[in-house]
Amino acid sequence: MFYFYGEPVYTGLLIFSAVSDYSHSAYIERYRGTGRAKIALISSITINLAMLFFFKYADFFIESVNVLFGRDFNSLELSLPIGISFFTFQTMSYTIDVYRGSVKASRKFLPFATYVTLFPQLVAGPIVRYATLETQLINRHINLESLSSGIQRFIIGLSKKVLLANQLGEFTVAFRATESNSVLFTWAYAVTFTLQIYFDFSGYSDMAIGLGRLLGFEFPENFKYPLCAKSITDFWRRWHMTLGQWFRDYVYIPLGGNRVSHLKWLRNLLIVWGLTGLWHGADWNFIIWGLYFGIILAVEKWLNISKTTSKIGHIYVIGVVVVSFVIFNSLSMDQLWLDLKTMFGLSDVPFVTSETLFQLKNYSNLILFGVLGATPLPKLTLESMQNFKGVDRIRQFTDPVGLVILLWGVTAYLVDSSFNPFLYFRF
Structure with missing residues (x-):
């Protein structure tokens, strides 16, 4: 009801996201360790990113194409669903964790739907992982x-x-x-x-x-x-901590983290921070903002001044x-x-x-x-x-x-x- 009051048009999108990731994760659990599980994971991530791209980045992409190639495509002018950057990242983390075996797929839809639609942090974080709330969704205590x-x-x-x-x-x-x-x-x-x-x-x-x-x-x-x-390294351990941890665990480490050559490590760092900037908003200043921090973090590491x-x-x-x-x-x-x-x-x-x-x-x-x-x-x-x-x-x-x-x-x-x-x- 909280989300419906603020976004009645897009409540269906939130429900669809919950149903999609619940179904994909149940399929992954059933076929764990097989190619089918991997296909289901790719399907889940694709659906989440497609929703995010369509509603948040489509107009930015169209405007960029118009500027770069001299075209005149019309913008979609869609209103941005409240909290879409947060709840898509939460549901993606759940499906990925199920695939990795970090958590078991929820057998019941209601507890998982509660996790997805939990209104206090639904629209602006913190980004909470299913493993953090798994037990609390079933059994929690309220006292004075x-x-x-x-x-x-x-x-x-x-x-x-x-x-x-x-x-x-x-x-x-x-x-x-x-x-x-x-x-x-x-x-x-x-x-x-x-x-x-x-x-x-x-x-x-x-x-x-x-x-x-x-x-x-x-x-x-x-x-x-x-x-x-x-240091800036220390700053990003303290600012929007759940977002930083999300990108570390689901993007940076899978790319190889810092256990690769210096050139690939720099690539990984710039990818993560370019995406971090883009996550914050669909405009070039956000991408510049993210890359700005990526470059400074690389310099800190190179000069060993992070501590x-x-x-x-x-x-x-x-x-x-x-x-x-x-x-x-x-x-x-x-x-x-x-x-x-x-x-x-x-x-x-x-x-x-x-x-x-x-x-x-x-x-x-x-x-x-x-x-x-x-x-x-x-x-x-x-x-x-x-x-x-x-x-x-x-x-x-x-x-x-x-x-x-x-x-x-x-x-x-x-x-x-x-x-x-x-x-x-x-x-």
């Missing part, structure tokens, strides 16, 4: 602790989205609307958008994990303070990531090129303007809260207070009051604001 933890995690995630991500997004709107741009304004936009997308996506993941606990499910973590990473712990390493990571999200958020190649030129002082704009200073003054406290919230400092501060006598009793009162205040603030903001969907809904 899981309910309390789930409510707390949900409210924190919602607060990240509404009180931080949405308001940081207003800085992006102001930046795009300005007629008085500057180098400093562009860098400030890059930083605030990086914080915005972090709080937007990690906030949704927190909400999904919290709702899952309320229903008796334990979903995997998706973020681990990525902006505190000391650095210096402060310089952290500054380097922030710089690389901030530039990456300028690429990520560009609406055209012209805009991308202009933003990058401006950031590095190569365009005809001043270093700072009065409007830049005005906007930075207006948003300085919000940006400061965002920077602090992206670190484990608030969590570590609360944990350190546990060492003091009587803190447990005080927190039994202050924690619920704090959550109520957060929920009140979120409600007040939502009542007074316009609709502002999660950024990753468009993927």
Whole structure:
């Protein structure tokens, strides 16, 4: 019902995906170790990728052909089914795992359909594998602790989205609307958008994990303070962790991983990161974004700097990531090129303007809260207070009051604001 309310037209697509992979996996289980099982696996993957290509990439392909070959094919102009990138990857992982023997095919359709349509993480992750929930789908326990933890995690995630991500997004709107741009304004936009997308996506993941606990499910973590990473390798172990693990296990390792020649390893890396970029969106800036990270990861491996712990390493990571999200958020190649030129002082704009200073003054406290919230400092501060006598009793009162205040603030903001969907809904 959750998906039907948001996407009544495409609910049939979700059901078809569940039926298709359930049937293919049952066939694979029956004919395990034979050529028939392999054919069924190829069929399942082909169907999933065909759905994804048709709805998400067909217009991008048509537009690219028109530009490259001077043709005039009409775009399909299909609306993108919510969460198609997530649920197709989940169902593909299930079929592949059955083929590999990592899990047994579900004998009953209802538990598997529950896994596919599980609404908390259906539309924007985290990407959950069937093996993680297999036992929980049949037998799970809900108690006061899981309910309390789930409510707390949900409210924190919602607060990240509404009180931080949405308001940081207003800085992006102001930046795009300005007629008085500057180098400093562009860098400030890059930083605030990086914080915005972090709080937007990690906030949704927190909400999904919290709702899952309320229903008796334990979903995997998706973020681990990525902006505190000391290398880009470390960053991608902390950012959208379930997607990185998916590409590692189902693309990178099957291609040979790093147990091949240096040239093939570089090929594998660029394939994985080109696909990672393309997964995020059907446009060239996403492909460039993915390859940008692939090249940097290759350089890190070559220079053996992936395990650095210096402060310089952290500054380097922030710089690389901030530039990456300028690429990520560009609406055209012209805009991308202009933003990058401006950031590095190569365009005809001043270093700072009065409007830049005005906007930075207006948003300085919000940006400061965002920077602090992206670190484990608030969590570590609360944990350190546990060492003091009587803190447990005080927190039994202050924690619920704090959550109520957060929920009140979120409600007040939502009542007074316009609709502002999660950024990753468009993927």
